[in-house]
Amino acid sequence: MSVFFSLLKREVRTCFYSPIAYVVMFFFWMLTGGNFIWLLSQLASGESLTVATQLMFSGPLLSISLPFVVPLITMRLFAEEKKLGTLEALLTTSVRVPELVLAKFCGALVFYIVLWLPVFVYAFIQAKLCSADVVGFPDVGALRAGGIGVLLVGVLYISVGLFMSSVTSNQIVAAIGGIALLFGASFSLALLAYSAQNPVLRVIGQYYSPYVHMMDFSRGIMDGRxxxxxxxYAAWFLFAATRVVEGRRA
Structure with missing residues (x-):
């Protein structure tokens, strides 16, 4: 366990020392700020507080940006170490590959959580801006469910990005592969969920679409399935990344 925490500490430090991390942070925080300003304008136009809370986590800007933002976080996890030759040196030690994969995954997840922290600050500001006669806003249950939804989407997206980084030594290729897979899947499923004429295809899209899931979570609806x-799915991609890295050790 001490080895895992040492690896995790190394990954978190490396992540926050990376210039691209701060570019991603600036870009995403600009989007969350823009989303909050847009919500305030919606409220001023007569939009309900319930819808405003829902769009705090599932606004179109945020939903579209995540398939681009997450691969930029994960592209360096293995690809950079392969390019520098440090992965081979690390694999010659007693470090177990599952620990290494999990440490890199958790390090990226820590950075992903930091990206979303301003959204909870915006929710607090929004609550303070409401008049005193508004009771039960923000809905703590909806905020909690929205946070869980954000976390689940991040877990899956990071595992996909980590897998793409494990199969190449080029960070750009890892980023483009992750973006193509995540954006292509999320866009196609959202299109099926809202535009498919065939009811079966529409049900499939609604069941698998991350955008639909985020809308449901931000309403406070949690489906155990x-x-x-x-x-x-996240466990499968992490297992696949582990097998790829173990292949390099062999």
Whole structure:
């Protein structure tokens, strides 16, 4: 366990020392700020507080940006170490590959959580801006469910990005591969969920679309099947990345 925490500390430090991390942070915080300003304008136009809370986590800007932002976080996890030759040196030690993969995953997840922290600050500001006669806003249950939804989507997206980084030594290739897979899947499923004429295809899109899931979570709706699905797919990509790295050790 001490080895894992040492690796995790190394990954978190490396992540926050990376210039690209701060570019991503600036870009995403600009989007969350823009989303908050847009929500305030919606409220001023008569939009309900319930819808405003829902769009705090599932606004179009944020949903579209995540398939681009996460691969930029994960592209260096293995690809950079392969290019520098430090991965081979690390694999010659007694470090177990599952520990290494999990440490890199958790390090990226810590940075992902930091990206979302301003959203909870915006929710607090929004609550303070409401008049005193408004009761029950913000809905703590909806905020909690929205936070869980954000975390689940991040877990899956990071595992996909980590897998893409494990199969190449080029960070750009890892980023483009992750963006293509995540954006292509999320866009196609959202298109099926809202535009498919065939009811079967529409049900498939609604069941698998991350955008639909984020809308449901931000309403306070939590489906245990969706939670298990995200965790299962994330575990599969982490297992696949582990097998790829173990292949290099062999």
């Amino acid at each position: 969706i939670v298990v699905m995200y965790l299962a």
